[in-house]
Amino acid sequence: ISGGTNFLNLSFILDMALAAFSSKEPLQGGAHDPTKNGFNLQQLELSIGSVVDPYFRFDSNLVFSQFGVEIEEAYVTTLDLPANLQVRAGQFLTRFGRINATHPHAWDFVDQPFIMSRYFGAEGNRGLGVEGSWLTPLPWYVEVIGSATDATGEATARSFFGASAERVLSPLDFQLTGAVKQFFPLSDDLSLLWGLSAATGPNPTGYRNSTNIYGTDVYLKFRPITSQSSQQLVLQAEVLYRRRQVPEDVLSDWGGYAQTVWRFSNRWATGVRYEFGSAAKTLEGRIATDPLDPEWIADRQRITASVTFWPTEFSRLRLQAATD
Numbered sequence: 001i002s003g004g005t006n007f008l009n010l011s012f013i014l015d016m017a018l019a020a021f022s023s024k025e026p027l028q029g030g031a032h033d034p035t036k037n038g039f040n041l042q043q044l045e046l047s048i049g050s051v052v053d054p055y056f057r058f059d060s061n062l063v064f065s066q067f068g069v070e071i072e073e074a075y076v077t078t079l080d081l082p083a084n085l086q087v088r089a090g091q092f093l094t095r096f097g098r099i100n101a102t103h104p105h106a107w108d109f110v111d112q113p114f115i116m117s118r119y120f121g122a123e124g125n126r127g128l129g130v131e132g133s134w135l136t137p138l139p140w141y142v143e144v145i146g147s148a149t150d151a152t153g154e155a156t157a158r159s160f161f162g163a164s165a166e167r168v169l170s171p172l173d174f175q176l177t178g179a180v181k182q183f184f185p186l187s188d189d190l191s192l193l194w195g196l197s198a199a200t201g202p203n204p205t206g207y208r209n210s211t212n213i214y215g216t217d218v219y220l221k222f223r224p225i226t227s228q229s230s231q232q233l234v235l236q237a238e239v240l241y242r243r244r245q246v247p248e249d250v251l252s253d254w255g256g257y258a259q260t261v262w263r264f265s266n267r268w269a270t271g272v273r274y275e276f277g278s279a280a281k282t283l284e285g286r287i288a289t290d291p292l293d294p295e296w297i298a299d300r301q302r303i304t305a306s307v308t309f310w311p312t313e314f315s316r317l318r319l320q321a322a323t324d
Contacts, residue, residue: 008050013105015042027300027324029117030124031154032104041066042104055080061103072103073126084135093126094177095145096197097238098217100124108236108261108271109306110320115240115255115277118293119213121157125199127175141183151175151201158292159211159242164204172208175201188226193219205291209245230266235259244280246291251280255300267311273304300324 019034026035034040044064051057060074075090093101100116116124129149136142151160151174160175168174179197186192197215202208216239223232239256255277263269277300280290290296304322311317 006050006052008048011047013043013045013047013103015045015104016040017042017110027114028111029114029122030112031122033111033117042110045072045103045105051079052076072123084137086133086135087130089130091126091128092131092149093124094147094149094175094199095131095179095181096120096125096177096199096213097179097215097240098193098195098219098236099238105316108234108259108269108308109273109304110318113238113257113273113275114300114302115238115257115275118255118277118296119159119240119242121154121162123155125175125177126155127151127153129174141181143181145177145179145181147177148174149177156201159199159203159213159244160201161204162292166202166204172210173202175199189224190220190222192221193217203244203246203292205244205246209247211242211244213240213242215240230263232263234261234263236261244292249282249288251282251288251290253278253280267309269308271306271308273302273306275302275304276300 015032017034017040018038019040020037028035032042034042046062046064048062049057049059055078057077057079059077061072063070063072071091073092075088075092077088078086081087095101099107099113100120112124127149129147131145131147133143133145136144152162152164152166154163156162156175166173177197177199179195181195182193184192184194195217197217199213201211203211218237220235221232237256237258239254241252241254243250243252257273257275259271259273261269261271279287279296279298282288287297302322302324304320306318306320308316308318
């Protein structure tokens with residue numbers, strides 16, 4: 001705010017891909033992933049943000065596709081709560097893990113890790129709700145986050161209610177998410193972020209059947225600032241574990257990804273990513289038919305490599321190859 005005027009920030013971001021697959025039915029699970037041979041419009045995103053007044057900020061992300069327009073996020077965030085507290089309300093991507101709360105233009109690879117689309121659906125985990133966060137007064141950076149959101153919709157598919165037409169009859173019908181984010185400056189050149197996350201909510205396989213998902217994420221960044229260098233090396237990884245109540249049994253599975261990206265000059269970077277996901281197993285350890293994801297009956301792995309070039313800070317070109 002300057003001189004009594006609220007400034008509105010607008011930006012358009014286009015993600016487009018030319019893809020080729022050896023399989024007739026590619027195993028892409030993300031809504032913004034390239035999914036067919038030829039040209040793919042991953043998304044055209046309109047980002048709008050503005051300070052409303054001294055107490056609130058408004059942010060939204062509208063996604064345009066070849067088939068319509070979608071409100072991906074639209075929420076208000078408090079600016080002046082005491083005791084390092086902050087609240088946001090509206091529709092938002094939950095802060096489970098690290099990559100879920102980010103948008104495709106911020107990813108280091110063309111597509112999202114398949115474990116995210118398997119656990120949370122094609123859109124990542126988001127919903128209408130409210131979130132509170134607290135920056136603790138500890139000697140190192142520790143942020144504690146909790147949110148309550150709708151457990152319905154495509155952005156909760158395969159773990160919670162998903163697309164089923166369930167009604168909210170009690171607080172148990174919401175998805176509850178919690179996270180702890182920590183930051184450690186290991187040296188002038190090396191920093192570490194470590195997070196713990198958990199989510200619980202109902203699933204549609206039976207009355208009061210629920211799903212619990214636990215995750216941990218790490219982000220290690222080396223960027224030499226003590227000497228003149230444009231290089232940086234980043235290691236990022238997430239591991240998730242899921243338990244779901246189904247009729248007369250409990251299914252569990254786990255998966256995750258690990259990736260490293262080396263930016264070896266101002267305009268060039270290369271990266272490698274490894275992903276894995278297990279088949280669902282019963283309490284006795286046998287592989288079971290999954291009622292929420294019946295086609296996933298085996299372990300899965302994917303290895304991806306990419307090279308990225310930035311002509312300027314406003315544009316990016318990327319070449320990527322993967323074996324699945």
